[in-house]
Amino acid sequence: MSAAMEALANVTNGTAAGAGPEAAEAAHIVAVAVMAVVFVASLLGQMFVYNQTPPSEYTAREPVSPGEGMVWREEGGKAVAKPKEAPVYARKRKELSNKVFSWDEVKQHCARDDLWVVIENKVFNVTPYVERHPGGWRPMVHTTGKDGTDAFTEFHPASIIERWLPQYYIGDIEETPVPPLVRDFRAIRQGLLARGFFENTSDYYMAKYIWFGSLFAPALYGVLFCSSFSAHMVSAVFMAMFWQQMAFVGHDAGHNAVSHHRDTDLFWAGFIGDMLGGVGLSWWKLSHNTHHCVTNSVENDPDIQHLPFLAITSKLFKRFYSTFHDRFFEADFFSRFFVGYQHILYYPVMMVARFNLIVQSWLTLLSKERCDFRYSEMIALAIFWVWFGFFVSALPANERIPYVVLSYAVAGILHVQICISHFMMETYHGKNTDNWIEHQLRTSQDVTCPLYMDWFHGGLQFQIEHHLWPRLPRRNLRVARKLLIELCAKHNLNYVEMDFIESNKHLIRCLQKTAVEARKLDSGDAGFFESPIWESLHLRG
Template sequence: MAAESKKYISQEKLSTHNKPGDLWISIQGKIYNVSDWANHHPGGELPLLSLAGQDVTDAFVAYHPGSAWQHLDQFFTGFHLEDYSVSEVSKDYRKLVNEFTKMGLFENSGHSVHFYLFLVAMLFTLSIYGVLCSDSGWVHLGSGVLMGFLWIQSGWLGHDSGHYQIIRSKKVNRFAQILTGNCLAGISIAWWKRNHNAHHISVNSLEFDPDLQHMPFFAVNSKLFSSLASYYYDRKMNFDAFTRFMVSYQHWTFYPVMCLARINLFAQSFLLLSSKRLRVKNRIQEIFGLLVFWIWYPLLVSYLPNWGERVMFVVASFSVTGIQHVQFCLNHFSSSVYVGTPAGNDWCENQTNGSLNIVCHPWMDWFHGGLQFQIEHHLFPRLPRGNLRKVAPLVKELCKKHKLLYTSVSFYKANELTVGTLRKAALQARDLASPVPKNLVWEAVHSVG
């Protein structure tokens, strides 16, 4: 009798509620109106905007602990989704989430965060000591290298803290975020969370995933040559003459650009925090943290004896951190991409198709910061990095059972695949720029690289 009194709407009707101010989603067949909640959502408004008008049960399960379910009733519309069903892969995925929860894997950090905080402190101290207490140019160069490794390790901590609480106390956890991100690395943790949440929800969507929107420098697929719209940056990604030129040589410029990629992160942090249009929680706190960085870092560089050593120090610190920027690209650049809105009910398929794992020994886990288990991380983003290796066999079993893609290669091979992807798109861009018949000289020149 109770079932007969339920009110239903079709998937077609639900899909019309997908605009700012009119955002409806389905979770386990119940329809929720999250239009007003979008401005208060801890993960930002972008995940809701990207998945609105769809069933988002798997994404909700992936990103929210069990305690979040009790808050859903306040958004319930009274409607249920017509013909709601759960795929076999989703059933097994949700079973794994429940098993991991019972095992306490989401609660246990799985790695010694205090050790990494101590490591960051030691790298910072040694780098400053080398600059202030030595007259040797080689020591100053080494101090720049140590600064780069400091930024890498602080980056892993920032990445972790953006997904789960790395320290039990919320206040101390927030302090650690601002300290390691804004103050020590010059990167706004608010920007990082906004960008990274959008990436996870819409992994490898050329229009929605900001981690694939790097024009004019890089285009991972020729579909970007159509000047697609970026729904993250809210602008058109123009494929003009300058972009075509840059993309044509992107497989050569990839590593040099990665050495300077940190400049873009600095710029994106300032753009977000200075934006009047975008909502930023704790904006003043975020800005203060960046100001701390832009006081101590230039001041430290100024203590070097001459401009040659100052430039050397900055280039060394930026270049070493470029290793991490390369790592960010390896997991996704060579994976399959698509154009359009991410699908909420194909969570497992989207995450596995768009991600690539790096094979490494356990003693090298510190180097990859958890990104070596990218598939596991994307399926279970709340899972602490120290537990990713533990669940990898179960994830492989899930993928094998449901014929999901599970790509795992060596670090060298991942670089090879990434450069190969960039080279393929580069040659396609050259074809667009050179529609005239090709001669043997053209073939010889453009077959290299």
């Protein structure tokens, strides 16, 4: 490593063989100029060329009919015409003597070790498969006891419906009318498929990779070929931007919304993402899939379980059991302090939140949780720490910690973008009983922005649409937004959206409201002064 550092220093100082100071300075100017041109060109491309598909494109495309008795399903990002009911079910229905279950019967089988799900009016006993489900057992358990059709079809391709489900079929559900809202929502999906909006284009992501390179190259150059403190800190900002922007593609791939082929997308999101970003895919998928299905559930959504530092609602003050973390959360003395000032501490917490993601990534891989790529992820994360450690060691000793802190702090903008999508919205206890559409509308909000700023938000600004259609390519979410707003107007549903600045202001007001409630709590309230920490501090017991 010392030899490499000496070689880099020689290049930087212009003392390499055959190169004088003037030549080195000229090379430096050319390198910086080239990176600046590529960066500006890539940024302009992201702003004005490779951004969201305009909503007008929806009506410009003629829909294709799937044919009589057929429906559109999605496979590999393509719309494929399939029978409304696969032929296998007619045969199996005879074998089962046309068995019909009531909803009361289905609701008796909602446990991890005894699980029935209802999809397209059919009942499936998926108990044998729960522990093998690639998305984890929690999304399956959390969507039982009600119609799971929309949650299932939005997360899975047609092949899963055709090849995987039939073996678990045990009968039909009693006749249940489809609500008009649900019927209209499913019609929107059919329209998006019929017009090809689930398809992705390779040029969109090729432009993204060039954009990433325009961020990563200055980050590397600023440390390896520059000696000033200011250049090093600028490098840290570019590294943070690289991580933030790359996370959006990782998010797309984690939902199989890039190539729509699971193994391909998980390779890019997992091995490449882990290796360059240091945050594990397995942890993210377990957490994120659960979050999608039970958004803002006090007991079930890990994305709002942030005690002792944050509490978005007073519902979190009471002792509760987290089904994700597999332990009780009980607000103690320290929780009361941090939550009591969370509106002040919020942004500092966001600046260090990336450190928590790194810890959670390793805890997941070292746990007994199902991880499809456990060892390859460990290798990828180890590679990250090797190259990043080598990279940071190229800095003067007194600049290493400031570099890491600044890069992680600026990358914290990603956490802010995530939080404003849900923290101000409705929360509830247990599993939600709403249909798929109303659940997402009540627990998510959009962030308005002009078309040329879509690159900055990475698709997260269309949070409602993403939650409703997680496999829909990011660049087509603006089209889905227009259709969803029309649907909400038709059915008199609330659709929440506000700009980035107003979203942050509203979030701080919500955090402050909860903080005031936390400071008013007294002995015995919410378990604050009944925790072991409080007992030991006051020598009780």
